[in-house]
Every structure is written in C-alpha cells, then in structure tokens.
Amino acid sequence: xxxxxxxxxxxxxxxxxxxxxxxxxxxxxxxxxxxxxxxxxxxxxxxxxxxxxxxxxxxxxxxxxxxxxxxxxxxxxxxxxxxxxxxxxxxxxxxxxxxxxxxxxxxxxxxxxxxxxxxxxxxxxxxxxxxxxxxxxxxxxxxxxxxxxxxxxxxxxxxxxxxxxxxxxxxxxxxxxxxxxxxxxxxxxxxxxxxxxxxxxxxxxxxxxxxxxxxxxxxxxxxxxxxxxxxxxxxxxxxxxxxxxxxxxxxxxxxxxxxxxxxxxxxxxxxxxxxxxxxxxxxxxxxxxxxxxxxxxxxxxxxxxxxxxxxxxxxxxxxxxxxxxxxxxxxxxxxxxxxxxxxxxxxxxxxxxxxxxxxxxxxxxxxxxxxxxxxxxxxx
Numbered sequence: 394x395x396x397x398x399x400x401x402x403x404x405x406x407x408x409x410x411x412x413x414x415x416x417x418x419x420x421x422x423x424x425x426x427x428x429x430x431x432x433x434x435x436x437x438x439x440x441x442x443x444x445x446x447x448x449x450x451x452x453x454x455x456x457x458x459x460x461x462x463x464x465x466x467x468x469x470x471x472x473x474x475x476x477x478x479x480x481x482x483x484x485x486x487x488x489x490x491x492x493x494x495x496x497x498x499x500x501x502x503x504x505x506x507x508x509x510x511x512x513x514x515x516x517x518x519x520x521x522x523x524x525x526x527x528x529x530x531x532x533x534x535x536x537x538x539x540x541x542x543x544x545x546x547x548x549x550x551x552x553x554x555x556x557x558x559x560x561x562x563x564x565x566x567x568x569x570x571x572x573x574x575x576x577x578x579x580x581x582x583x584x585x586x587x588x589x590x591x592x593x594x595x596x597x598x599x600x601x602x603x604x605x606x607x608x609x610x611x612x613x614x615x616x617x618x619x620x621x622x623x624x625x626x627x628x629x630x631x632x633x634x635x636x637x638x639x640x641x642x643x644x645x646x647x648x649x650x651x652x653x654x655x656x657x658x659x660x661x662x663x664x665x666x667x668x669x670x671x672x673x674x675x676x677x678x679x680x681x682x683x684x685x686x687x688x689x690x691x692x693x694x695x696x697x698x699x700x701x702x703x704x705x706x707x708x709x710x711x712x713x714x715x716x717x718x719x720x721x722x723x724x725x726x727x728x729x730x731x732x733x734x735x736x737x738x739x740x741x742x743x744x745x746x747x748x749x750x751x752x753x754x755x756x757x758x759x760x761x762x763x764x765x766x767x768x769x770x771x772x773x
Contacts, residue, residue: 632712
C-alpha cells in the first residue's frame with residue numbers, strides 16, 4: 394500500500410493532470426502521468442513475492458529466572474537462488490514494545506544473525522513475535538508488510554532464594570526437633586558419619602572413629618534425617634496482596650529447589666496440582682511461573698503420601714500462620730512429619746511450632762536459616 398509520501402505524490406499527480414488539462418499545459422499533464430507511473434512501478438516492485446527465507450528463533454536460556462539476563466537469537470537464511478531485498482524487521486516482545494532490526498540484502502544461501510534482550514522483571518510466559526518484515530521501494534512511496542515467522546515464548550520462572558535444607562545434624566531448633574524424632578526410628582543400615590551435635594543420641598557415637606579424630610563422631614543410618622518434603626502452596630486470595638503472593642511463590646520455588654538438590658523425595662501441592670518425581674524442580678518452576686491467586690484449601694494427603702521412609706517435612710507457604718491452609722496442613726500431618734509455616738504477609742506471633750518470616754526475601758532467607766542452623770544470614 395502507498396505510504397504517506399506515496400499518497401502525497403498521487404495527490405500531486407492528480408492536481409498536475411487536472412491543472413494541465415484545464416489550462417492546456419502539456420508539461421503539467423506529463424509530470425502528473427510520470428508521478429502516477431512512478432507510484433505504479435513502486436507498487437509492482439514492492440509486491441513481488443519475496444524469495445524463500447528461513448527464520449530460526451532461539452531463546453537463551455530457554456528457562457530464565459526473574460532478574461536474570463536473557464536474550465533471543467534470530468537467524469535469517471535465504472533458501473532461494475534470488476537475492477533478497479532490504480527489509481525492516483520488527484519483533485514484538487511482550488505486551489509493550491519490541492525489537493527493530495534492519496536486514497541487508499542476502500545472496501543465495503547466505504544467512505545473518507541478530508539478537509535482542511528480553512525483559513525478565515516479572516515471572517510468566519513472555520510472548521515474542523510474530524516476526525514482521527516491512528519492504529519499501531527506494532523512494533519510500535509504497536510499503537508491504539509480510540510475516541516471516543510465527544510467535545515464540547520465553548518462560549520466566551520465579552527467582553530462588555538459597556536455603557539450607559535441615560537434617561538431624563542441624564544445630565537449630567528444627568534440627569534438635571528432628572533428632573528427637575529420629576530417636577524413635579529403627580534404621581540400621583549404615584549411611585555416613587558426622588561430628589557430634591549437642592542433643593545427639595549417645596548410643597550412636599562411634600568411639601573408635603572419635604578416638605582417631607579427637608572429636609566425637611556420630612553414626613548416621615539411612616533412615617536418619619529428612620527423607621521427604623511436601624511443599625504446600627496456599628493460593629487463597631483472601632490473605633494476599635500482589636507483593637505478598639509473589640513472595641509466597643518465590644518461597645515455594647526456593648524450598649522445592651533446596652529439597653530437590655539434596656536428593657530428598659519432594660512434592661509440590663497446590664489447588665489442582667500435585668507434582669512429584671525426579672524432575673519435580675523443573676516441573677514446579679514451570680507451573681509456578683504462571684500460577685495466580687484462587688482455588689481452595691488442599692489436603693496434601695488426599696493423593697497419597699510420598700513413598701519414602703524416615704522423617705518428613707511439610708512446608709506450608711501461606712499468608713499468615715492462622716490461615717485455613719496452615720491449620721489444614723497441621724491437622725493432616727503424620728506422626729513422623731514436621732510442619733513448617735512460611736508466612737508471606739505477616740510474621741507469626743506464636744511461639745509454638747516452626748514459623749518462617751517471608752515478609753521480604755531477605756527475611757525469608759534469614760528466618761529459614763535461623764530455624765535450621767540456629768543463626769541468621771545466608772547459606773555458607
């Protein structure tokens with residue numbers, strides 16, 4: 394179709410022809426015809442079929458966390474025997490804005506690459522494309538828009554806060570609680586040795602190893618320590634605002650990642666979802682990338698418990714310690730499961746049970762590590 398300059402030339406051509414015809418000025422008549430001919434030639438040239446072009450789009454990385462750098466690489470190749478024209482490319486990115494590019498003429502078999510960065514300020518599925526090509530003539534009188542490639546997606550997953558995973562050897566209040574629970578278990582298969590921590594069962598001290606090392610060494614069995622972890626994400630809208638729900642999503646992703654990295658049998662439970670298995674961390678990140686508030690209180694035992702012996706953790710990520718989800722998880726927990734409530738809206742005022750303050754990401758890391766190690770600060 395004609396551009397603004399093209400329409401202006403057509404209007405000028407019509408005026409020249411009219412004035413030339415009216416006053417018998419052959420020169421103006423010829424000028425008008427020449428202007429119209431120029432626009433027609435431009436239309437013919439621009440509307441010729443484009444040579445066959447192949448476009449490849451690659452997101453690097455394919456799965457990116459909030460705040461991490463990411464880019465999309467585009468490779469355009471000429472798969473025909475004809476030379477391509479000069480093109481203006483436009484790749485929409487998300488709901489606002491896009492990436493403009495200039496494509497120089499490509500000979501037969503030639504290819505060229507370009508890249509642009511994508512915004513990762515919030516989680517979700519970021520849509521890219523479709524890739525638009527705009528072709529114009531040399532004078533800019535006519536343009537034609539064609540689509541070279543369809544749409545693509547970049548998955549922006551929640552960020553993860555580094556969290557230490559608790560065990561029977563942890564020095565914090567949770568570690569002491571787990572040691573007390575471990576005393577009631579009868580695991581007998583030798584697993585490893587570690588240094589003695591106050592509160593350990595004296596019957597598990599390996600005196601020979603202790604004599605050689607000069608410090609008390611404790612035997613661990615295969616069933617000692619946390620063997621399974623269920624993360625319950627409360628998505629009820631009543632207790633959240635936008636920021637607190639985002640912190641809850643980050644907390645759930647962080648606990649799942651920490652548990653999975655330790656080789657613990659891990660599950661993520663939320664309304665309408667129950668993820669488990671060897672790739673639960675990746676599955677959880679993809680699901681958490683698009684989760685929103687809504688749903689109902691879930692029972693983490695409804696689909697069966699995690700098939701693993703030993704101690705278990707139930708980590709409830711919710712708004713406050715008095716939420717319906719926190720109460721339901723505590724009521725459904727088994728005798729060998731310990732419940733940790735992660736509060737994203739307001740810190741718990743209760744001294745009973747295990748609570749983590751997630752009113753900020755810094756508080757989440759410090760409060761969790763204080764519960765596990767008995768000290769505040771990051772993971773060391």
